[in-house]
Amino acid sequence: MSEIPQDTIVLPEDRHLHYDFASGYITAHFLRNLGEGRILGTRAGANGRVYVPPRAYCERTFEPAEEWVEVGPGGTVEAATIVTAKFLGHPDPPFVIGMVRLDGAGTAITNYIELSDEQLADLDTARDVVAPGTRVKVQFKQERQGRVTDFHYVLDNG
Amino acid sequence: MSGHIARAGIVGTAQSRYRTHRPDVHYAELVQQTAFDVLADAGMTIDDIDAIVFAMAPTDFVGITDVDKWAIGAIGGAGKPFMRVQLGGATGVAAAQAGYFHAASGEFDNVLVIGADKVAETPDGQHVLSLMFDPFYERESGLNTITMAALHAEMHMRKYGTTTEHLDQVAIRAWRRAQRNPHAHLSGILEPADLAVSPLIATPLRRYDVCPRSTGAAGVIISSERAIARDQRDAAWVTGVGAIANSVFIGDRTGADADLNYADWGELRLAADQAYAQAGITDPASQLDVVEIYAPFTICEVSGVEALGLCAPGEGGPALARGDFDTGAAVEVNPSGGTLCANPIAVTGLVRVCDAAAQLLNRAGDMQKARAQRAVATAVGGTFQFQSVMVMDRQPQED
Amino acid sequence: MSALPKTGPIAVIGGSHVRRSAGQRLEELVYETAKAALTSAQLDHADLDNIVLAASDELDGRGITSMLTAMPAGGYLKDVNKVTDSGLHALALAAMKVRAGQSNAVLVLSWDGPSEAQPMPIARTALEPFVERPIGFVDPMASAVRLERYLHDNKLDKSLLDELAKARWEQAGNPNGYQETLICSPLREGHFAPHLDSASAVVLSGCPDGRPIRAEFLASGWRTDNYYLDQREMPSHRLLARAVSDALSKAQISIDQIDHFDVDDSAIHHEVWAAEALGLADPGRGLQELIAAPDRFRRSASSAYAGHSALSAGLMRIASSSAEPGATALVHQAIGRAGQGQIAAVIRHTRTGEQS
Structure with missing residues (x-):
């Protein structure tokens, strides 16, 4: 807080509001499958776009998207950024966030891309390591909770 | 909806000075002062106002749900027709458009569009912004307003060869222009050397590529054609409005089968095309005089001038770095310094409208561009997903 | 000629009301409601040009709820705006857009889902923080104060409230719904209608092109x-x-x-x-x-x-x-x-x- 003028008051308050977000069946199925080590998308129509993360509807055609399609585990970086500042609720920097198109998906899903400390030592080099077109693959955590944080991306060196 | 649109115009504008904190006023007092100022600018009293549109984005920063309902008395609005527009960062222009619809529909004569933000009332601003993402899919994915802009910058740079030096020039020139803006939060002389050592936030964005968090208020009064004629007022006529929404998921805006690609600001182009068609603008670079783009990051000024048709795709970086849209140019972009120099989120779009309209009303002070005839204001909200564009003209469109 | 405001009636060509099913994702409720309204209007999604939403970020638990709901409402590459006051305010704005010549077909959609949130703590955050929030002068207390004054001024017995409320529950076919628990005098739980998570939509058209007009x-x-x-x-x-x-x-x-x-x-x-x-x-x-x-x-x-x-x-x-x-x-x-x-x-x- 900057300097407070004399004769004024600052009233502090901490707010806590609890929410219980309903997932619906589509999101729940996606998250449960993450827990099983699979990434699923939904497709609208026979030749429709495959949405990852899945939606119950195609945003473009406004038709239901109900067919399940498994995607990945390989994928291609559409774009990535290396975060070097500390944000509340985020990991300690530096870390990499990337939009990755998983094989078989029509859209890209954002998540962390793991690089080694060595790779992150020089940011210009690191940017090139995760340049658009870079192949990555999904890596699941050993202990999964059915949340989107159950997986992240690693470079696909093989 | 191309062709001439129902006539209404902006007859008054006002802004507070922007800074990080305003501990000397609470929210309702902050917006009240600007209500007084905009009425004075239009030569009106509150009794002349028939309806109010309130511009307020997420209330999480000020910590008061439906804060507009508290502020209504302070702006003399009690008992009047009143509604609040909330479209994230696009709120300001979306609210101005709603005010225009109030007047252009024939339902109201003089409409006050006003709002304020106290973005720094919480120290947890970036956390607040993270709450706008999908709770299941993206809240824990590392996305926030800065990283999503960084991804856009990465894509634009790789597609077109836009450089850090281009972005540096955008910041340097914005800060320099803002020296003539009495409302600006940030202004001054930046040197490339200062920028080179400034902290990196998320590649390729450094500190000066990112707008500040600002507190302040803005307002305009929009009047119907009959009220403008009756009261013989000067007006910045609204000649075009456009708006476009896209998916919250930026990952949808990638790949071969995407309609729009996240490397470009295609949604802004579509919204501008709608507004241009109404306003009869076929060659923006020659027909526009002043453009106030809501560019919260340097990269957005680059992709913004391209989307608005002021230069070819990929030419934005070099053009801005050369000063092609700087003071004295045929088209001046963000003569106010723009959002890089003040970002009171709820009203940042309204600030763009104020700065653009003030140019046409010849009330822009040291920022005034001589004989400005036509201006554009834009706003953007969400994951660069909501676009709102308004074209204004010194003259009403001829029949 | 410059366009003149359209006067007179505007066609209501479609509408829908959808109760949120258990566990349904908010975005899917919005989609179901929008889809039903378009179907009832016999309107292709492509022919929709405007969407006006009315919703509360705070009740939805989404910082900018329209970010997530604009697409399921049908807003892909269309004009989407949002108000926070009520669905009828969104309808008013939509009608002004039509009258101003800026829309041929507009979907108005509104919802609330307090069952995901805690309405009372949120109502408390709507209080101005310096004087009223510490006191917690939220509804129903604020309404109760006014109501006590009304009863006093008109020399009315508070039992009349109970009598009318019981009649209303009975009319709604749920006579057992009336709860006499006192919340704050003179208001009892049964003086308030029960909450329902649902969404509603209306389609307005400036040129219905032969589509059936409901109203x-x-x-x-x-x-x-x-x-x-x-x-x-x-x-x-x-x-x-x-x-x-x-x-x-x-x-x-x-x-x-x-x-x-x-x-x-x-x-x-x-x-x-x-x-x-x-x-x-x-x-x-x-x-x-x-x-x-x-x-x-x-x-x-x-x-x-x-x-x-x-x-x-x-x-x-x-x-x-x-x-x-x-x-x-x-x-x-x-x-x-x-x-x-x-x-x-x-x-x-x-x-x-x-x-x-």
Whole structure:
């Protein structure tokens, strides 16, 4: 807080509001499958776009998207950024966030891309390591909770 | 909806000075002062106002749900027709458009569009912004307003060869222009050397590529054609409005089968095309005089001038770095310094409208561009997903 | 020629009301509601040009709820705007867009889902933080204070509230729903309609192109008063009378031409004051007169005691009104703490399948 003028008051308050977000069946199925080590998308129509993360509807055609399609585990970086500042609720920097198109998906899903400390030592080099077109693959955590944080991306060196 | 649109115009504008904190006023007092100022600018009293549109984005920063309902008395609005527009960062222009619809529909004569933000009332601003993402899919994915802009910058740079030096020039020139803006939060002389050592936030964005968090208020009064004629007022006529929404998921805006690609600001182009068609603008670079783009990051000024048709795709970086849209140019972009120099989120779009309209009303002070005839204001909200564009003209469109 | 504002009625070509199913994702409720409204309007998604939403970020638990709901509402590469006041305010804005020549087909959609949130703590955050938040002067306390004054001034017994409330629960086919637990005098739980998570949508068209017209939207009027109860320009029933008068004067009809009054009945005092504001009951006599004639409003849509969605209640009544052809209905909604805002819309029903 900057300097407070004399004769004024600052009233502090901490707010806590609890929410219980309903997932619906589509999101729940996606998250449960993450827990099983699979990434699923939904497709609208026979030749429709495959949405990852899945939606119950195609945003473009406004038709239901109900067919399940498994995607990945390989994928291609559409774009990535290396975060070097500390944000509340985020990991300690530096870390990499990337939009990755998983094989078989029509859209890209954002998540962390793991690089080694060595790779992150020089940011210009690191940017090139995760340049658009870079192949990555999904890596699941050993202990999964059915949340989107159950997986992240690693470079696909093989 | 191309062709001439129902006539209404902006007859008054006002802004507070922007800074990080305003501990000397609470929210309702902050917006009240600007209500007084905009009425004075239009030569009106509150009794002349028939309806109010309130511009307020997420209330999480000020910590008061439906804060507009508290502020209504302070702006003399009690008992009047009143509604609040909330479209994230696009709120300001979306609210101005709603005010225009109030007047252009024939339902109201003089409409006050006003709002304020106290973005720094919480120290947890970036956390607040993270709450706008999908709770299941993206809240824990590392996305926030800065990283999503960084991804856009990465894509634009790789597609077109836009450089850090281009972005540096955008910041340097914005800060320099803002020296003539009495409302600006940030202004001054930046040197490339200062920028080179400034902290990196998320590649390729450094500190000066990112707008500040600002507190302040803005307002305009929009009047119907009959009220403008009756009261013989000067007006910045609204000649075009456009708006476009896209998916919250930026990952949808990638790949071969995407309609729009996240490397470009295609949604802004579509919204501008709608507004241009109404306003009869076929060659923006020659027909526009002043453009106030809501560019919260340097990269957005680059992709913004391209989307608005002021230069070819990929030419934005070099053009801005050369000063092609700087003071004295045929088209001046963000003569106010723009959002890089003040970002009171709820009203940042309204600030763009104020700065653009003030140019046409010849009330822009040291920022005034001589004989400005036509201006554009834009706003953007969400994951660069909501676009709102308004074209204004010194003259009403001829029949 | 420059476009002139369109006057006269605007066609209502579609509507929907969807109850949220258990566990349904908010975005999927919005999609289901929008899809149903477009289907009922026989309108292709591609022919929709505008969407106006009304929602509360705070109740949705989404910082900018339209970010997530604009696409399921059908907003892909279309004009989307959002208001926070009520579904009827969104309808008013949508109608002004049509009148200003900026829309041919607009979907108005509103919802609220407090079952995901904690409405009372959120209401508390809506209090101004310096004077009223520490006291916690939220609804229903704020309404109760006004109501006590009303009972006192008119020498009425509070048991009249119970009597009218019981009649309302009975009319809604749920006589056991009445709960006599006292919340704050004189208000009991049973004086409030039960909450329902639902969404409603209405499709307005400036040029229906031969599509069946369900009703014509004639006009709406809305007013919002001071936040502080003691500084209000007028009591809420007078504010409502002003809003109704605005709507009627824009519609160029008189109140005598209204056949149905779908007033806000989310709480007993709302409908009592509405009856007095609309001249359906004498001042100070609303309670007794509504008890004596429970059907005085001649409603054309369901009672809130069958389930009430705070933000979208008025829009729901436009979407689901079942008035006879040719009948004119006035739909009213109170918003904010202790009726800070009042809005009324006037629609005229057309014959089933009437063509434009």
